[in-house]
Amino acid sequence: MPPARKRTRTYDPVKTRAAVLAQFGHVRDGVRDLDEERLARSSGLGDWTVRELAAHVTTALENVSRNLDRPEPAGREVTLLDWPCATAGRAGDIAAGTRRLAADHPDLDALYARTGERYAERLATAPDGRLLATLPRTPGSDRAAGAPTGAMTLADYLVTRTVELVVHTDDLNRAAGTDIPFDRQALATCTRLLADALAVKAPGASTEVRIPPYAVVQCVEGPRHTRGTPPNVVETDPLTWIRLATGRVDWRTALDEARVGASGERADLAPLLPLMG
Structure with a gap:
């Protein structure tokens, strides 16, 4: 990663x-x-x-x-x-x-x-x-x-x-x-640009968004994580991330279908998505 x-x-x-x-x-x-x-x-x-x-x-x-x-x-x-x-x-x-x-x-x-x-x-x-x-x-x-x-x-x-x-x-x-x-x-370039756009939209370091193998970004205001496993983690695959970022799939559906994993009280990205209208 x-x-x-x-x-x-x-x-x-x-x-x-x-x-x-x-x-x-x-x-x-x-x-x-x-x-x-x-x-x-x-x-x-x-x-x-x-x-x-x-x-x-x-x-x-x-x-x-x-x-x-x-x-x-x-x-x-x-x-x-x-x-x-x-x-x-x-x-x-x-x-x-x-x-x-x-x-x-x-x-x-x-x-x-x-x-x-x-x-x-x-x-x-x-x-x-x-x-x-x-x-x-x-x-x-x-x-x-x-x-x-x-x-x-x-x-x-x-x-x-x-x-x-x-x-x-x-x-x-x-x-x-x-x-x-x-x-x-x-695919890598598209994934990274949309991940970085999320970090710009929701600046901070309390939540780590992982999109292996192409990108990891920190976002969302809150306590900054410095070592060990982050308390707020979102992880998904590139295509699911791209669909979330562009409104092709909604956050709840992706969660229900186990296409995205989210843990922690600041791991809900629904209010931030989609990034592109």
């Missing part, structure tokens, strides 16, 4: 770039194998079909390409840990853009191919420190251009892409009955 987080975590930009491409490739392969019956199923995310969810996944990369096509944004630079909370309140905008994207691109494999090519071409010469808008306009949506919450470096923004890709890979697997694999680096 890695040590509990005490400092701001850093991510290797080279590994992050590779992880994003690897996970996108896994999703493209899985979507290519979907027949019309499975594409027409409910995604479990509002009224989206699996087809619409599959189309939406491409925006994880297309938003990078679109931002690299634009001048660097001016304004406040936000940190990586600002991003999870900054995504709240965009559901309507994202849903509208996704429906249009799916309708305009019935050939999903062609959409994935075009998206991947554009992304690779633009990323090839983009430096890690290049600034991007943190909440770019969703393709096909009515959201006003130029209304992001701030700017983030490309290196950090690509870390957020692992969250988008891993979360929606899991969504696709559960909705369509696929078995799309998770790139290990992408």
